[in-house]
Amino acid sequence: MMRTHRPGEMRADHVDSTVVVCGWVANRRDHGGVICIDLRDATGSVQVVIDPAQPGLDVGHRVRTEWVLRVEGPVRLRPTGTENADMPTGLIEIGATAVDVLSESEPVPFPLDDRTDVDESLRLRHRYLDLRRVPMQRNLRLRAEVNLALRNSMAAQGFCEIETPMLIASTPEGARDFVVPSRLKPGNFYALPQSPQLFKQLLMVGGFDRYFQIARCLRDEDLRADRQFEFMQLDLEMSFADQDDVLAAVTHAVQAATAAVRPGVDIGEVPRITWHDAIDRYGSDKPDIRFGMELVDLGEVFAATNFRAFQGVGAVKGICVRGEGGASRSKVDGLVDRAKQLGAAGLVWMRVRATDAGVDVESPVTKFLSDAERSGLIAALDAAPGDLVLIAAGERVPTCQVLGQLRLDLGRPPVTEGLAFLWVVDFPLFEGLGDDGAPISAHHPFTMPHPDDLDRLESDPLSVRSQAYDLVLNGWELGSGSVRIHRPDVQQRIFSLLGITPEAAQGKFGFLLDAFKYGAPPHAGFAFGTDRIVAIFAGEENIREVIAFPKTQSGADPLTNAPSAIDERQLTELGLRVLPPKA
């Protein structure tokens, strides 16, 4: 028998039983006549006490950190005064009667305690050691809990789990594809899926009603703290369902995931905000609603202003930063620079001060403002002495976005604080006009326009709302979905608006359009990134901390050295030749 118990499970009620435990040496304290070892496995650690004078136990002096031991002996209460209240197993210890060295270890390249903040590339090069550390153990087990809860929730809601292929046809839309050369058809390529989007719609045509998958998605775009080449999504699609049905199903899943990792926490109904309101109030289509500092419209206050910068603009908006009125001039100048860097023409700042007459503002632009304007903006922003007011003016959406970013810079709580889910609904169907004058899909070209806006599709496309929606958590975009177009005539109108000819559409998505000829059910779906939701649950700002083997920012894996060159023979087999590097 290899073991009878696990180190972290040992408690006082095991006293007097003889146990066998296995694990790694987390720490050793060799006092000469007595040796204390903390033996660790996935469950935690327990103190093993070795008397090296006993026969066969002098090996205790040789034992080093990260050696793998099998220890046999009675569990006993620690002598009075030597208990360790900081350890769950701190009341007891194992008095070793036999110690087998199962594996020796060279000195490890970095400490495996959780006090040391080790360089990340070193951690990744020895990820198998990093994984032994408490934070990675905790994060990956948390991730497994979330996956399990999501899967159980989907199953309980009657969704059928179906795998879709990894080797698919490349479509030029969207993100850059990873491609895989075909051996049997040299010169041709598969693409790795950016998402199972088209397949899940085909599954609806195929009569599967409710599909889900925890799917691997791949996009060859530059990496970020919240973006890897490969990432996981809870992907789902529902037939005979509308937007509310999808939102309810996804809400159920994230409620279950939250409850799994935060026992007793019920996120309740997830609030909804329209895209328009999100931009207006938070300057973002993924608002972090854990804190206030909302954007306030000052258009009325400055309707008749003599201040040039506020005249004839789409919007004048302000935020009130509580208690920042004492900010240094250099900090305030930094905010102005930041606003300009974000594309604003400028940023007006005002310190709110108490005066004999009440409250007033102090700013380089005060002389351009009337008494009514100053009191009006103070009232509109509910500003109090000691506050800092920031005002931007210009085209509505970009102006809101600049203030929205400043709001985050100045007020965003740490990632570990709070869970604020939010639905953002009524996205515009198109996000703008391309260079060729044709509108650009905000979501993807299969998104159903809002029924009330359908008749403006051709006349005023940019005003058309879509039945697309995003799920946001603490200001992170978790995922998005939409009601899909299932009618060929509507799809055709969208394609022609987008400047996609019927021939081009047939070439790119012909199989989907063909499928829709044979009785496509109305359907809608969603997908959200599980790496991101797990990272937030884990209190990590970086999804690499919740991925077992992530890539670096340059897309490399320091552990396996991917990507790497391949043999000439492999290239020949695939009909490929590598070009010399650009000079």
Next chain:
RNA sequence: GGUCCUGUGGUGCAGUUUGGAGUGCACGCCGCCCUGUCAAGGCGGAGGCCGCGGGUUCAAAUCCCGUCAGGACCGCCA
């Protein structure tokens, strides 16, 4: 493609602003001592391409240029 930050014994840092001997701290490692510690303790010791290349200088970890690696961000991510 771009902006910014970082790179110093195995690890984490200080030293770089103002050039002057690889100087320092903590951990780890090796040896000896030690019967109750738990980040054990005491004594002793080993360990350096200061990321790499070039330049300036009598002299470069330090200044300049380039480059590589890691990170944050912009672009990009239907």
